[in-house]
Amino acid sequence: MNFPRWPLRVLRWSLVGVAGLGLLGGAFVAEENWRGKRAWREYAARCAAAGDPVDVFPAPSSLPPERNFMKTPLLDRLLFAKEGSEELKEFEKTLSSPAGGSGALQVWRMGGMIDLAAIGGIKVVEGADLKALRAAYLAGADVIMAAHGQVGVSAILEELRQAVAARPESQVMRPVAINRSLPLNIPMSRFTVVQRLSILLATDACAGMANGHNDKAWSDTMVMARIARGFSDMPDACLVDAMIGAVLANTSVQSCWEAGLRHVWSDAQWALLQAELTKIAPMRSLGRSMRAERAFVVNTLQDAPIEQILAPGAVWDDPLPWWAASLRVVAGWVQQNKISAAESLRKRAALLDRNGTSEFLAQLQQDGTRRLAARERVTPYDVIAPLSISADDKITDSTLVAENNIALAVTACALERCRLAHGGYPETLAELVPAYLDAVPRDVIDGQPLRYRRLADGTFQLYSVGLNGTDDNGALSEWKTDEGRRTGDWCWPQPAK
Numbered sequence: 001m002n003f004p005r006w007p008l009r010v011l012r013w014s015l016v017g018v019a020g021l022g023l024l025g026g027a028f029v030a031e032e033n034w035r036g037k038r039a040w041r042e043y044a045a046r047c048a049a050a051g052d053p054v055d056v057f058p059a060p061s062s063l064p065p066e067r068n069f070m071k072t073p074l075l076d077r078l079l080f081a082k083e084g085s086e087e088l089k090e091f092e093k094t095l096s097s098p099a100g101g102s103g104a105l106q107v108w109r110m111g112g113m114i115d116l117a118a119i120g121g122i123k124v125v126e127g128a129d130l131k132a133l134r135a136a137y138l139a140g141a142d143v144i145m146a147a148h149g150q151v152g153v154s155a156i157l158e159e160l161r162q163a164v165a166a167r168p169e170s171q172v173m174r175p176v177a178i179n180r181s182l183p184l185n186i187p188m189s190r191f192t193v194v195q196r197l198s199i200l201l202a203t204d205a206c207a208g209m210a211n212g213h214n215d216k217a218w219s220d221t222m223v224m225a226r227i228a229r230g231f232s233d234m235p236d237a238c239l240v241d242a243m244i245g246a247v248l249a250n251t252s253v254q255s256c257w258e259a260g261l262r263h264v265w266s267d268a269q270w271a272l273l274q275a276e277l278t279k280i281a282p283m284r285s286l287g288r289s290m291r292a293e294r295a296f297v298v299n300t301l302q303d304a305p306i307e308q309i310l311a312p313g314a315v316w317d318d319p320l321p322w323w324a325a326s327l328r329v330v331a332g333w334v335q336q337n338k339i340s341a342a343e344s345l346r347k348r349a350a351l352l353d354r355n356g357t358s359e360f361l362a363q364l365q366q367d368g369t370r371r372l373a374a375r376e377r378v379t380p381y382d383v384i385a386p387l388s389i390s391a392d393d394k395i396t397d398s399t400l401v402a403e404n405n406i407a408l409a410v411t412a413c414a415l416e417r418c419r420l421a422h423g424g425y426p427e428t429l430a431e432l433v434p435a436y437l438d439a440v441p442r443d444v445i446d447g448q449p450l451r452y453r454r455l456a457d458g459t460f461q462l463y464s465v466g467l468n469g470t471d472d473n474g475a476l477s478e479w480k481t482d483e484g485r486r487t488g489d490w491c492w493p494q495p496a497k
Helices: 006-049 073-078 086-094 102-110 130-148 151-166 191-210 214-232 239-251 253-262 267-278 282-303 306-310 322-328 331-352 360-376 393-422
Strands: 451-454 460-464 490-492
Touching: 006 331, 073 086, 073 151, 086 151, 086 191, 102 191, 102 239, 102 253, 130 151, 130 191, 151 191, 151 214, 191 214, 191 239, 191 253, 214 239, 214 253, 214 267, 214 282, 239 253, 239 282, 239 393, 253 393, 267 393, 282 331, 282 393, 306 322, 306 331, 322 331, 331 360, 393 460, 393 490
Parallel strands: none
Antiparallel strands: 451 460, 460 490
């Protein structure tokens, strides 16, 4: 029986075709791998030649421990304490009550004082008159001061107050320097520790002023500012450190604002606080963290196994598209993604450094549009890059708020010193230079001098135009929502009526 020969011919040519496709595929992979390696080598060489090596982590703090406030024994024990350690448990037990949320420590932005009655557990009858409200406020202050007078709490406060005088510098120092062996296991400071301390210090300062303990309130405020500076001035800050610093910077302003209303500090105290606040730079810290983030991303893509990179939720917050699995085969695409991610983070850091200039807001908005488009149109050369840019708009906005709040607080310190010396506030901020300011602080959004006017009742209006870039004549932003803070102005408000 004769079998037809055409199936054999089809099979033979099919095998030839498959082999050809395999050869073409292999050649394509080899070409892409070669291109990727060469492109990365050239990019890294250009960065190194420009004095900005792309894969080198920043050096840690080199401050002498005896001068470094963040090496105060209390902070040294707790800032990097292991979860569940006895030191951490004892600290949390000591500061268990009374406590308020960190949001309650930023009510100054709407012209409000800390609700000492609520924090102290004092109930106020609905519709109570001003006399009853004041009585509840003072009763809450008494409860807080009594709790803070307990041995463990008072020891913490006193250690930190003494350290402010003895240790003039402040930088967080990791127990282990970041290096290529630690990109996914960076020792991170405990936010809960500094958050609890900031709540303790802010409530102690404001309750202390209510009871006439103004010098201790000033010391508490200096401690908060010094801790915020420790994170802001951290040489090897990563993104989390920069975010913690921004939160602490915002928190440290509440007692400063309340002291300005009460007029309870001397010129010397205001001058020292002003000098301390001047050294807090949240936006500079965020820009620095972007450079550390770049080294983190580059070293992760360089050293981590590809399965770890592609695993859902292992490295990136957002999921990768299904076809990203091709990176297992085409290693050159990983190299191209290193370039895309590193360049995006370099540009982001450079943009953040331009805050306080006339072109900053427009460039920030353009960058947001570009990054959004990059997330929607990805290629094998940049599939990971958009996911690695973790400084999204919300983080940047929060840090801009912190930068502005510090600028407002510095200016308010100078204004209060002027009032003490001359019996009133100046007509313009320019009158504060050079006696109380080296220069008029600039608006972080548009680079113009902070908006200021003296009011007919003897008070003043001081504000930034905020993220909408429009001078709304001092109309307060709505701080309760992310969208709300993009409207109105960012103000140093007068007390809410």
